[in-house]
Amino acid sequence: MPKMPYRVGMTLESAPDSVVSAHSATPGSEWWRTAVIYQIYPRSFADSTGDGVGDLPGITSRLPALAELGIDAIWLSPFFRSPQKDAGYDVSNYCDVDPLFGTLADFDRLLEVAHGLGLKVIADMVPNHTSDQHVWFQEALASPEGSPERDRYMFRDGLGPNGDIPPNNWESVFGGPMWDRITNPDGTPGQWYLHIFDKSQPDLNWENPWVREQFYGILRFWLDRGVDGFRVDVAHGMIKQAGLPDYTPPAEGASMGGTGTDDSVLAPAIEDPTAPPEPPYWGQEGVHEIWRGWNRVLAEYEGDRVLCAEAWVDPLQKVALWVRPDEMSQAFNFAYMFTDWKAPALKRVITESIDAFGAVGAPATWVLSNHDVVRHASRLALTKDSPQGAGIGPNSPGKPDPVVGLRRARAATAMMLALPGSAYLYQGEELGLPEDMELPDESRQDPTWFRTQGEKYGRDGCRVPIPWESDRPAYGFNTSGHSWLPQPRDWAPFARDAQDGVPGSTLELYKDALRLRREHDLGSSTLTWVKGYGRSVVAFRTGDVLVLANLGKVAVELPVGEILLASEAITGGALPTDTTVWIHA
Numbered sequence: 001m002p003k004m005p006y007r008v009g010m011t012l013e014s015a016p017d018s019v020v021s022a023h024s025a026t027p028g029s030e031w032w033r034t035a036v037i038y039q040i041y042p043r044s045f046a047d048s049t050g051d052g053v054g055d056l057p058g059i060t061s062r063l064p065a066l067a068e069l070g071i072d073a074i075w076l077s078p079f080f081r082s083p084q085k086d087a088g089y090d091v092s093n094y095c096d097v098d099p100l101f102g103t104l105a106d107f108d109r110l111l112e113v114a115h116g117l118g119l120k121v122i123a124d125m126v127p128n129h130t131s132d133q134h135v136w137f138q139e140a141l142a143s144p145e146g147s148p149e150r151d152r153y154m155f156r157d158g159l160g161p162n163g164d165i166p167p168n169n170w171e172s173v174f175g176g177p178m179w180d181r182i183t184n185p186d187g188t189p190g191q192w193y194l195h196i197f198d199k200s201q202p203d204l205n206w207e208n209p210w211v212r213e214q215f216y217g218i219l220r221f222w223l224d225r226g227v228d229g230f231r232v233d234v235a236h237g238m239i240k241q242a243g244l245p246d247y248t249p250p251a252e253g254a255s256m257g258g259t260g261t262d263d264s265v266l267a268p269a270i271e272d273p274t275a276p277p278e279p280p281y282w283g284q285e286g287v288h289e290i291w292r293g294w295n296r297v298l299a300e301y302e303g304d305r306v307l308c309a310e311a312w313v314d315p316l317q318k319v320a321l322w323v324r325p326d327e328m329s330q331a332f333n334f335a336y337m338f339t340d341w342k343a344p345a346l347k348r349v350i351t352e353s354i355d356a357f358g359a360v361g362a363p364a365t366w367v368l369s370n371h372d373v374v375r376h377a378s379r380l381a382l383t384k385d386s387p388q389g390a391g392i393g394p395n396s397p398g399k400p401d402p403v404v405g406l407r408r409a410r411a412a413t414a415m416m417l418a419l420p421g422s423a424y425l426y427q428g429e430e431l432g433l434p435e436d437m438e439l440p441d442e443s444r445q446d447p448t449w450f451r452t453q454g455e456k457y458g459r460d461g462c463r464v465p466i467p468w469e470s471d472r473p474a475y476g477f478n479t480s481g482h483s484w485l486p487q488p489r490d491w492a493p494f495a496r497d498a499q500d501g502v503p504g505s506t507l508e509l510y511k512d513a514l515r516l517r518r519e520h521d522l523g524s525s526t527l528t529w530v531k532g533y534g535r536s537v538v539a540f541r542t543g544d545v546l547v548l549a550n551l552g553k554v555a556v557e558l559p560v561g562e563i564l565l566a567s568e569a570i571t572g573g574a575l576p577t578d579t580t581v582w583i584h585a
């Protein structure tokens with residue numbers, strides 16, 4: 001239970017600079033350096049009440065299945081109080097559970113059961129913005145211009161004689177302007193406030209020490225309860241360039257922050273000297289001081305608590321700045337996630353990742369899917385005609401071939417789970433789930449869809465509740481059959497029970513890979529590239545395992561050796577296309 005109950009607005013403990021005790025384990029031995037972390041999207045994992053939205057007791061009831069899968073930790077997307085305008089990434093109270101998901105007691109129970117199963121639990125902190133329903137914002141609206149309450153957020157006067165022109169030309173990641181104008185309590189038009197995302201998500205002013213203090217208290221609230229760390233939302237966006245200068249992205253769309261609404265994240269991992277500068281709201285130097293403060297708060301606690309940055313910046317050398325020893329522990333590797341299914345590109349990004357993160361003493365991380373991007377069982381079969389960043393829907397051209405997609409996804413995961421460092425999985429990928437590309441317009445909920453007037457489908461297609469039992473209502477997601485996004489009619493073969501114990505199923509492939517990864521200590525092994533298999537094969541040795549992934553069109557002769565793992569059946573001593581094997585070397 002918390003040592004110090006936290007209430008909004010109360011005076012918090014001293015700033016972390018004054019903290020002298022540090023409990024971190026010997027640097028280099030922390031659990032998260034090699035962990036496989038499984039992302040749970042609470043709305044879509046398991047629903048105990050039958051209202052169609054997943055919840056914490058539902059998650060708790062299914063934790064044994066995750067322990068059996070062989071992961072080390074779960075990361076829970078936000079379950080805090082929220083009007084759910086952006087599926088919980090719009091928080092109205094950081095120190096309570098939204099009734100949609102349960103209660104604080106449900107959370108404590110989840111934590112207890114997870115820890116009992118040997119699973120660490122990572123919460124998702126959303127510090128760049130709050131909900132517009134948060135009391136801090138409501139107080140700001142009710143307070144005069146220039147007041148301390150207004151200074152918690154990014155309020156500015158409008159331009160032009162009537163102040164009716166937004167303070168600058170920035171465009172929201174979800175589409176439309178990044179500014180909205182408020183109405184004063186007396187009914188007159190007022191100032192404008194900044195929101196990088198939806199207008200219901202006003203950006204906090206992180207230059208304000210009061211804001212920093214509030215978050216130290218929020219972190220301690222959850223650390224006191226026993227969480228093992230935080231995934232930090234939009235960790236690259238919290239400080240804006242002084243003066244908020246206008247910014248026009250290059251025509252082809254350089255860096256817009258990559259929450260799945262923009263394909264800029266396809267940018268190459270390698271530094272391009274001719275690349276345009278970062279937008280004035282991403283990757284500003286001032287963010288790093290914030291992470292040093294958070295690092296000190298975590299060091300007050302026993303055990304190795306983890307901070308993982310969602311930092312959509314490139315190149316990787318810049319991402320590595322977030323994980324210097326006194327800042328965060330890990331950062332998502334989006335450059336790897338969006339590398340084309342081509343062997344030379346993969347070899348390059350893997351090398352660069354290990355080098356860039358290694359240069360600052362951090363583990364490399366690997367990820368192929370999450371709740372913001374097209375599931376990799378579909379994405380890896382996309383053609384140039386269907387831009388993946390904007391989501392895929394009924395009218396998208398160039399739909400990916402599901403057979404090719406799943407085959408590549410299995411090969412990609414088998415390759416990823418052999419890499420040194422830490423890996424992230426997204427719920428449902430262990431079942432080989434594809435993107436749901438047929439969601440009807442009327443069921444869509446992603447603000448991207450609304451803010452672009454349907455031009456971009458957005459992220460609902462990867463957020464559909466996952467199937468557990470093939471012949472139960474809502475495939476066992478709940479007992480009522482309701483589901484906040486409709487589930488496809490043809491998902492029965494993907495259900496967990498249809499794959500459990502079935503040789504060759506995607507679920508069994510994941511289980512085997514995770515078990516072997518642990519047995520062979522691959523998370524902490526050193527990768528060495530192996531030559532001689534040709535340009536289209538990713539070939540490396542790690543520990544006592546030789547990994548070969550054939551991305552070419554022709555089969556490749558396999559060396560003699562015991563095959564530990566194969567993403568497809570191997571016959572005749574040859575490695576077929578889009579297949580990965582682990583060989584005992």
Ligand code: NOJ
Nearest residue numbers: 086089197233234259372
């Ligand atoms: C990144 C999250 O992953 C995404 O789902 C959310 O919409 C934005 N940040 C805004 O919080």
